[in-house]
Amino acid sequence: MINQVDFEGYLTRAWEYREQRYMRLANHRPGENGKTASDYVTVQIDPSLDFDPRRVKIGRLLRITGRIVGRDIVEPLKMVIAKSHNGVELPGELSTLIIRRPTVQILATQVRALGEAKRPRQKPKDKPGSKPAETPILPAVSVEPGLDLAELIPAQ
Secondary structure, three states: OOOOOOEEEEEEEEEEEEEEEEEEEEEEEEEEHHHHEEEEEEEEEEEEEEOOOHHHEEEEEEEEEEEEEEEEEEEEEEHHHHHOOOOOOOHHHHHHOOOEEEEEHHHHHHHHOOOOOOOOOOOOOOOOOOOOOOOOOOOOOOOOOOOOOHOOOOOO
């Protein structure tokens, strides 16, 4: 079986955990009603690569080549709920419950920074007299460990 992935996405977050380097990439695609939708993927950098994603500016378009790997993340249910940003509070006994949640990520064996950002396909031009679609502006934010910046990438 072949397990090879080529993926392009905008860097939204970079961090190091247990001596492994990770980054989160957002891939924009046309969504409903002419708006842009985004898909996010976690990428683990192969330890043999001399690439530190924490030194790359947030919003930079990257192309990675690698393979899909699966693993279980073990964490308290309280942390999973907190990441969902929905404001649900758990009863005391559930807050300390440790769960395993399966996840899939890409193990990058090659990373290239692309010179020009590719834009998602735009819907045909609007009728005359309507407002033109605004070009998304990526924030100039420095990367800090433990901070999820995925919400800062405009999804229109």
